Amino acid sequence: MDLLQIKDISKSYEENRVLKNVSLSIKEGEIHGLVGENGAGKSTLMNILFGMPVIHSTGGYEGEMLIDGKPYKPTTPEDAMAAGIGMVHQEFMLIPGFTITENIKLNREKTLPTFLSKIFGNRLEKLDTEAMAKDAREALKKLDMDIDEYVPVAGLPVGHMQFIEIAREIDKSKLRLLILDEPTAVLTESEADKFLEVIKKLSQMGIAILFISHRLDEIKQITDSITVLRDGEVVANVKTDEIDVKEIARLMVGRKVELSKKEDEDRGIKDENILEIKDLRVNMPGEEVKGLSLTVKKGEILGIGGLAGQGKLGIANGIMGLYETSGSIVKDGKELHLNNPREALKSSIAFLSEDRRGVGLLLDDSIEFNIAFSSLEIQDNFLKQVGPLKLIDKKKVREHANRMIEELDIRCTGPKQRARALSGGNQQKVCIARALSLNPDLLLVSEPTRGIDIGAKKLVLDTLVKLNRERGVTVIITSSELGELRQVSDRIAIIYDGKVAGILPPDASDEEFGLLMAGEDLKKVVN
Amino acid sequence: MIVPIIFLIICIAGSFFTGLPFSFLFDEMVIRLARNLILVTSLILPVITGLGLNFAITLGAMAGQIALIIITNYSIGGTTGFFLSILISTPFAILFGYLVGRVLNKAKGKEMITSMVLGFFANGIYQFVFLLLCGTLIPVKNESLLLSNGVGIINTIDLANIKYALDRLIPVTKYPIATLLVSLLVFLFLHFFLKTKLGQDMRAVGHDMEIARVSGINVDKTRIISVIISTVLAAWGQIIFLQNIGTINTYGSHEQVGLFAVASLLVGGATVERASWKEALIGTFLFHLLFVISPLAGQNLLGNAQIGEYFRVFVAYGVIGLSLVLHAWEKNKARTRLREIKE
Numbered sequence: 001m002d003l004l005q006i007k008d009i010s011k012s013y014e015e016n017r018v019l020k021n022v023s024l025s026i027k028e029g030e031i032h033g034l035v036g037e038n039g040a041g042k043s044t045l046m047n048i049l050f051g052m053p054v055i056h057s058t059g060g061y062e063g064e065m066l067i068d069g070k071p072y073k074p075t076t077p078e079d080a081m082a083a084g085i086g087m088v089h090q091e092f093m094l095i096p097g098f099t100i101t102e103n104i105k106l107n108r109e110k111t112l113p114t115f116l117s118k119i120f121g122n123r124l125e126k127l128d129t130e131a132m133a134k135d136a137r138e139a140l141k142k143l144d145m146d147i148d149e150y151v152p153v154a155g156l157p158v159g160h161m162q163f164i165e166i167a168r169e170i171d172k173s174k175l176r177l178l179i180l181d182e183p184t185a186v187l188t189e190s191e192a193d194k195f196l197e198v199i200k201k202l203s204q205m206g207i208a209i210l211f212i213s214h215r216l217d218e219i220k221q222i223t224d225s226i227t228v229l230r231d232g233e234v235v236a237n238v239k240t241d242e243i244d245v246k247e248i249a250r251l252m253v254g255r256k257v258e259l260s261k262k263e264d265e266d267r268g269i270k271d272e273n274i275l276e277i278k279d280l281r282v283n284m285p286g287e288e289v290k291g292l293s294l295t296v297k298k299g300e301i302l303g304i305g306g307l308a309g310q311g312k313l314g315i316a317n318g319i320m321g322l323y324e325t326s327g328s329i330v331k332d333g334k335e336l337h338l339n340n341p342r343e344a345l346k347s348s349i350a351f352l353s354e355d356r357r358g359v360g361l362l363l364d365d366s367i368e369f370n371i372a373f374s375s376l377e378i379q380d381n382f383l384k385q386v387g388p389l390k391l392i393d394k395k396k397v398r399e400h401a402n403r404m405i406e407e408l409d410i411r412c413t414g415p416k417q418r419a420r421a422l423s424g425g426n427q428q429k430v431c432i433a434r435a436l437s438l439n440p441d442l443l444l445v446s447e448p449t450r451g452i453d454i455g456a457k458k459l460v461l462d463t464l465v466k467l468n469r470e471r472g473v474t475v476i477i478t479s480s481e482l483g484e485l486r487q488v489s490d491r492i493a494i495i496y497d498g499k500v501a502g503i504l505p506p507d508a509s510d511e512e513f514g515l516l517m518a519g520e521d522l523k524k525v526v527n
Numbered sequence: 528m529i530v531p532i533i534f535l536i537i538c539i540a541g542s543f544f545t546g547l548p549f550s551f552l553f554d555e556m557v558i559r560l561a562r563n564l565i566l567v568t569s570l571i572l573p574v575i576t577g578l579g580l581n582f583a584i585t586l587g588a589m590a591g592q593i594a595l596i597i598i599t600n601y602s603i604g605g606t607t608g609f610f611l612s613i614l615i616s617t618p619f620a621i622l623f624g625y626l627v628g629r630v631l632n633k634a635k636g637k638e639m640i641t642s643m644v645l646g647f648f649a650n651g652i653y654q655f656v657f658l659l660l661c662g663t664l665i666p667v668k669n670e671s672l673l674l675s676n677g678v679g680i681i682n683t684i685d686l687a688n689i690k691y692a693l694d695r696l697i698p699v700t701k702y703p704i705a706t707l708l709v710s711l712l713v714f715l716f717l718h719f720f721l722k723t724k725l726g727q728d729m730r731a732v733g734h735d736m737e738i739a740r741v742s743g744i745n746v747d748k749t750r751i752i753s754v755i756i757s758t759v760l761a762a763w764g765q766i767i768f769l770q771n772i773g774t775i776n777t778y779g780s781h782e783q784v785g786l787f788a789v790a791s792l793l794v795g796g797a798t799v800e801r802a803s804w805k806e807a808l809i810g811t812f813l814f815h816l817l818f819v820i821s822p823l824a825g826q827n828l829l830g831n832a833q834i835g836e837y838f839r840v841f842v843a844y845g846v847i848g849l850s851l852v853l854h855a856w857e858k859n860k861a862r863t864r865l866r867e868i869k870e
Contacts, residue, residue, distance in 0.1 A: 076743070077741055077742075077743055093737075093738045093742070094738070094742055095731060095734040095735050096734070098730075098731070098734065102727070105741075106731060106738075106742045107728070107739070107742040107743050107744050109724055109727055111723075111724050114723070115838065116719075116723075117723075121725050122724070123723065123725040123728070124720075124724070124725055125723060125724050126719075126722055126723055126724075127722055127724065170671050221846055456785065
């Protein structure tokens with residue numbers, strides 16, 4: 001019988017359906033790979049399986065799970081642990097100030113009864129440090145780790161930390177299924193090799209492994225079977241021997257989508273660069289850019305894609321000077337001052353942030369003020385001089401706002417409505433209107449359709465294309481949704497590990513995109 | 528480490544100018560250590576649990592004072608009165624600690640400012656109860672406790688009944704042996720407590736709430752327990768403090784408790800994230816040594832005792848401010864810089 005069976009699991013966050021009838025099953029000692037793009041639903045599935053509170057605070061899930069044929073309904077991580085499920089998270093769940101032993105035995109400490117514990121309950125039992133150290137040593141030995149168990153975790157190499165996480169999971173006596181979420185992402189190559197060895201050993205001990213990774217060659221090398229998720233649905237459930245890396249990549253990315261391919265127009269993009277980026281480094285936490293070079297042609301729409309955490313969002317934020325940046329950026333032949341948002345705005349670059357509500361909009365101000373305020377700050381527009389004071393010219397602001405509302409079709413009760421009251425799509429349009437008020441010749445757009453319903457998505461994208469065609473604005477659009485990049489872009493750069501992995505035309509095959517996003521070398525795989 | 532050293536230097540230099548005999552300083556320090564140590568110790572657990580400096584021990588002090596006012600109302604004195612007040616203050620302190628813990632759980636990351644404001648807020652309720660309700664809604668038997676119009680508790684309550692009730696419990700020397708023993712017991716309890724499962728949970732929560740939660744530790748409950756223990760210790764500490772002083776300033780005694788205890792702990796080299804009994808002991812000693820010598824040093828050096836007093840106030844607030852700035856600075860230093868990003 002299968003150890004774990006997942007049957008028809010569905011889950012929505014509010015209106016947004018993130019998992020649709022997902023089913024898979026894992027046998028004892030099997031290594032099962034789970035692959036998919038960001039947003040494909042991998043993490044949500046793991047959260048359900050591990051009983052994370054976020055699932056239940058958002059209304060639970062539909063469908064059922066069975067362990068050894070018995071129903072399994074975890075509502076807390078403790079339920080999952082009791083059922084023999086362990087998880088190694090993508091970010092290390094280790095406390096740096098604690099010793100290795102303390103980390104391995106965290107919240108499962110061995111204790112001895114004391115006088116006080118008899119009165120106040122067992123939380124006042126004394127820790128049995130020797131027994132704890134012994135357990136820790138045994139767990140480490142199973143992983144062939146030769147390290148003192150009383151050393152603090154802080155300062156150990158990341159490879160070691162990964163092993164300590166696993167040691168903690170196998171120390172749980174009943175461990176039967178181990179979930180590994182992108183375990184090799186932080187490891188060097190030799191560490192990763194050793195790590196995979198250990199995984200194989202664990203599976204020989206009868207522990208089933210659910211292995212999430214976007215390093216496809218690893219998945220191919222180590223797993224027994226593979227499930228591919230796309231847009232919350234299982235698109236394939238196969239034995240690893242029956243599929244090759246290219247096919248996995250294609251399944252992962254491929255969309256049966258309405259790829260409403262643009263009419264074949266002659267774009268007539270001149271061979272003139274509007275932006276030349278050399279060796280750009282941006283310290284944006286979680287989205288670091290590590291020495292990226294890229295040129296952008298005047299009048300084109302350049303798409304920037306890639307998986308989350310690879311640095312694609314860092315590029316626009318770096319150009320705008322919102323995070324610490326080094327390298328060189330040349331705009332229209334002139335070197336751009338780095339780390340200076342005002343300077344970037346003055347160089348006719350406008351930015352639509354991915355953090356629309358946080359950075360983009362003054363939610364409690366009127367639409368008209370939101371549209372005008374960047375231009376008012378940077379270019380002294382919409383101002384009138386009254387004696388020594390510069391005051392806002394309300395009439396001009398109102399006229400401009402009305403014009404923008406009409407042009408971009410912003411659905412609102414009028415220019416005085418507060419931005420907070422608008423829907424996501426219309427808020428995005430207000431952001432676009434504000435960017436346009438600066439008369440930019442280069443527009444940076446990050447995740448323009450995140451959190452927007454499908455109808456509004458199309459409107460926002462159409463607006464961007466219109467700007468490009470009619471006003472000749474060069475657009476750099478960064479998005480996690482490859483589908484939308486392929487709809488609007490002239491070229492698409494895929495970012496991997498803080499650098500450009502490759503630049504593809506929008507009609508390149510799904511495989512090529514999938515491989516680039518997974519950091520595979522295109523030529524190597526094709527040959 | 529640098530903070531206690533600086534204070535030690537200031538204290539040594541200052542004591543030369545006071546001209547006070549060593550024996551006087553020694554006696555004074557023993558008394559002050561005895562009466563302040565438990566109040567300072569009450570701050571340690573919240574620091575370990577990651578709540579920072581719990582300024583809301585003011586509420587614990589209020590619980591202690593409530594108990595003292597109650598026993599004075601019934602004119603119960605001596606050792607019985609002292610232990611009865613300890614007993615009465617405990618349920619109040621547990622209730623206050625629970626409420627503070629609940630509020631602080633809602634204000635994660637802003638615990639210190641929240642606990643400070645909670646102290647001010649509770650002070651308002653405290654005044655309402657003792658100025659308006661006592662003598663009207665709450666019957667007061669002992670009329671000497673009431674203001675002349677029969678409503679509200681008087682400003683200063685004489686605690687002659689239980690003065691030195693603990694300090695002189697073991698009348699061996701002129702020193703408060705029993706009080707020092709109780710302080711030692713509290714230290715030992717704390718030491719033992721940190722080696723228990725609950726203590727380990729508190730350390731884990733203090734290091735990283737998220738990891739603790741994922742490991743199945745009930746983070747909110749652990750934090751509340753930590754605040755409750757802190758508040759109870761503060762209540763006991765305040766009773767011990769006041770039985771030594773011998774009077775309660777009904778509307779003032781509790782106000783500075785949080786501030787002075789926090790300053791003492793910080794002078795001892797503790798930070799917002801790290802504190803132990805060592806820092807409590809060293810800090811209480813240094814801070815109060817400064818209290819003793821600074822007015823006299825000011826008088827002898829500058830001909831004005833008030834200058835020493837200014838210096839004292841400056842030091843109490845200054846050390847708190849400095850310690851918070853240093854903490855923020857350390858945190859900032861720990862962030863990764865651009866050039867440190869690996870390829």
